[in-house]
Every structure is written in C-alpha cells, then in structure tokens.
Amino acid sequence: MRWSQSFIPTMKEVPSDAEVPSHQLMLRGGFIRQLMAGAYTYLPLGVRVLKKAEAIIRQEMDAAGALEIFMPALQPIDLFERTGRKEAFGNVLINFNIRRGDRTVHLALGPTHEEVVTDLMSRHISSHRQMPLTVYQIQTKFRNEERPRFGILRTSEFLMKDAYSFHSSLESLNDVYQKMYRAYCRIFSRCGLDYLPVEAESGPIGGDASHEFMIPAANGEDRIVFCKKTNYAANLERAETGRKPPVIATSADAKPVAKLHTPNVGSIETVCKLLKCKPEKMVKTLIFLADEKPVAVLLRGDHEANEGKIRRALGVKSLEMASPETILAVTSAPVGFAGPVGIKCPIFADHDVPLVVNAITGANEGDYHLANVNVGRDYPLETTYDLRNAAAGDPSPRGEGTLELVHGIEVGHVFKLGTKYSTSMEALYDDETENRQPIIMGCYGIGVNRILAGLAETKHDENGLIWPLAVAPYEVIISVIGANETDTLSAAETFYGQLQAAGVDVLLDDRDLRPGVKFKDADLIGIPLRVNFGGKGLKEGVVELKWRTSAESQRVATADAVKTVLEQLTARRQADAATIPQ
C-alpha cells in the first residue's frame, strides 16, 4: 500500500477526550475514530491489526478442533426469558420491539450467544455419540454498557470470539477445556501479549472451572494478584491468601477503652481524618443479612470485604448488605457507628482483626467511636476467617512467596458452564444407558478488540505504538526520502514491488514530505521495520534498516536490501515463534 493512496490520518496533538495511552495512540496513529461513547470506527490500519489477530485466533481454534460457525446478532427475546438472563442482564441487554406486519416482535442484540448455540445444539444433538463438539464464531456483541470507558477497551459494541463445547461427560469437558486453555496461551503469545492466566470465579462447577487471561496494565479495569515465586495468579474476587488464624489473646499493651465524640463522622476515611489515625488502626464492622439473619463482619479498616468469601465462610446461600433499619436494630446506632462491643448479632472476623491492638471501632451509639478496643477483653472471638480481598504483601496460598497486586485487562475467559443452559433450554441427549441427560457445556471467549487495546496499552514508547511483527498493520514501512525526485521514487517503487512479491506486508511512504515528518509518523503507527530509502544513503549505494524496537539503524547495500529485509523478518518471526508454548 502506498501511504499517499491510503487513509491514515495521523495527528500530532493528543485529542482532549483521550486519557489512556492506548486510546491516545490509536487515535493519533489513525487506527480508530470515535462515533459516540463506546462505539468506534476502525480505519484501515486498525482493521488490518484486527484481521491479523482474527487470523491467529482462527488458526489456533481450528487446530484445537473447534468448528467455525456464524450466528445472528439479532435474537428473539424469549431465548433470554427461558434462561432467566433477560432479568440477569437487565439494562445491559439491548432489546426493542419492531413491527412485522400486524405483529410486534421483541428482539435483542446478542450480548453473547449461549442461548442461540444451545438452541442450535439442542435440535442437533440427540446422542452421546455426537459429542464432543466444539463450535466458535467471531462476531459483534452488543452490550449497553452503563459506562463505556478508555476508548476501545470498554465499548457497547465489540468483536468477540466465542466458542462453545458440548459434552456427555465431565472428563470430555475437562479435556476440551485444557485444549482451549492451551490454544488461548498460544493465541495471546502469538499476538505478542504478555498475558497472565488467572483463576477466576468458577460458578456452578467449582474447582478450577474458570480462568481469565489478563494483560497486566496500569489502566486495566480488573485487579489481579500473583506470586512470582509460586506462579499463583487469580483475580481479586477469587484470590485466596496464605494467612492463618492468629492466636486470639488480649494484648499485654491493651489500654483502657475510651469513648470518643465523633459527630456526623461515620466513614473510615472521615474518622481517620478527625482522629488523625491510620485506617489500619481501625476495625470496621459491616452488617450483612446472611440467609436473612443479621451478622457482623469485622475487617481491618484498610481492607475490602469479599462477599464470596464471606458467603462461603458462613456457609450461607444469600448475602446482602443490611438495610439502615436492620443496622439500627442490631447496633442501636445509625449507619457508620457499628462496632463489635456489645453488638446484638453473631460476629465473624477476618484473620487480621485480632492483630489490631488498641483498635478504634464504632461505639454502637450515634456520633461515638471507641478507642483501645481489644479482642478477648472487649469482645469475644473464637476463630477467624479469610473474609477480605487479597492485598499486596499477603502470603501466597501456596505456602511461600508473597502476593503482588496489579491491574489487568481481561482479554480472554475460559469457563466450564456445566448444564446451566442445557437444563433451562432442555438440550438433552441419550446416554449409553438410554437415559436423557442435559448436555454438559463449556464456553470460551476472547475480546478481539481488547487484544489491540492491550497491545497498545503495554507496547508503546514516547514516540508511539510498537506492534509485534505478527499483528502489525504492516511489517515493513519504506520511508522514501526525497520522494519528489523521480529517480528515487521509482527506485523505491521497485524495492517495494520486490518485497511485496516476496509476500511481505509493506507500506510505501511515498508522500512528498520532509524526512522528520515521515520518521515521526512511522514511529507513531508502530511499524516493526523501517527502511529509509533515498537521501544521502542512496547516493552512497545503501539503504538503512531500522527496527522500531532498536535505537540504531543498519546500513545495507541497496543491492542486498531485499534479501537482508527478508532474512531479518524471518529471524524475527523465528525468535517470536520460539516463545510460543506448545
């Protein structure tokens, strides 16, 4: 492609609406343009990267035995009513009525395709002999995001590769799950992403039934913990800690309890400000309704409650924050002044709570807090639990090492669904004993746009984007210096034609601009290998090769240029391939 014939609108200045690097650089490099909040047009460069990522996904999915299909984005609403997900999705599900003759048809735009694919397979599969079967598609999904964010990262309309597998046994599901997991590792690795598979909330099946593939990035929306030493990695909701219940005893340093007047000061933050203390000196008391009964959950002031852990620790089905009325009944105080001392409900404390000596807590009385509260003396406690989100510095659950906390971009998710959809949609098969059984399912998603966002977010420098060779919009850019000289330009065109003939994705910057502008643009759009063609080099019979990732350029005799470029591209591809897991 010749730059002069293409549509690559680069920008020198940073658009004011873009905050995060990936958004700024993709805008500045002419990869995307915004239509409205959460909807972007992909310009030629953006489309090329998307297509390359898609091609990698297709290759790996095909190799893993999945079959490509293509399902409608338009779906009848009753499918979602049957699985209860119309309710579950709520406002996120884009749905509307249309007129068809004298009828009204209620449609949804697919936020995902479990219902459609289960419906499809329920009609097709009748015997265990027809399984396992895995299908996938790459298709646009629609979700009415309450808050689209960070450019391309969180949009209302996005490209997703979604795969679904169908099984007559858990062993078969586990087998395909492993194949998909491996395919995902290969896909993200081939795309040049530094990814981290993390344990995620596993839903109905439990165990290791769900993994998310995360790109550690400062602007990621998810939080993940990992341990370098033991390779433990999990998302924050799921992450265990290696903490143990401490010895519960009143400290020898316990001071007498003091009652402090804290008018209208009910949050940890404001109490700390008023009393000039740190949140870790406080114990916060959260009142929940666990299976309809009020309980108090104690956490150190700077920690975050984890409702999943609390639910499991208490062995209850439902858990919700208590209403102000319940809090008043249990604590005799309005919201913000709850404490363990004298509270009228069972207490469950996190492991770190008994370790806070002379803690500050609510006084169970409006506008008052207590100082120097100590376990044993002031409130009873038999044991402690892991009730909070993991934090940086916690011990790894695998016995050694400590956890680190980083932000991440979720680019993929593999999930053992079980029979959730097959049961509600009556997708049944006959097993070996002629009994009807619900089909066991797995689902596996990849956010294709997020591969671009993740790369742009993590692979750039002050000059612009740095695409890995495998997904770069073009592998090579020829920056013609002195493109207004006919001889130079025609020599460059010959070189360009030779690279094209050799199967290289090459962009010819034939614009009649000053060299500086062209170099800046080439760096901005992040083409891996640049060839400076013309100028002083050409007079001496050489061209310059410069990799985007290296500071120096190499001078190569013009006659050897094609051969050298091909050799270096091959070498780079091989080096990249060496890092891909089997």
Add this chain to the structure above:
RNA sequence: CGGGAUGUAGCUCAGCUUGGCUAGAGCGCCUGGUUUGGGACCAGGAAGUCGCAGGUUCAAAUCCUGUCAUCCCGACCA
C-alpha cells in the same frame, strides 16, 4: 445512577471573571516561493450559526434557566 470537568475552525487551546468594534492563536489545509535525515521557513488564503433551545439586555461566546453531548472518579459489568 451519584460526584467532578469540558463543549469556541479538522486538532490543541485563548477570549467568559467585569456583556460592547469585523471572535483570536498554534498545528493542519489551499496557493506561490525558499528548503529537505527526526513533526522547516516566508508571503498570501480558505475555514467557526462560539453544542442546542429559551430568557435577561439597546447589545450575549461572555449573565440566567433548561437541555444535549463527551471525558474522568465511583456504583454496575453472563
């Protein structure tokens, strides 16, 4: 949905507090010339219903009310 910010030329922004000539600058764009190895220079030019609607006023980009849009923080996110 709660909190905060912004809307003036394709892009970045000034002007608004204290209303008053024909609404400005830089970049980009067009014409001509000089330049040509990391976002050149000179001269000339085109380009804006000041987000939209209503109000106050002799007079509104500027003040008031409403509304829409975008961004950020939070809540939400199979």
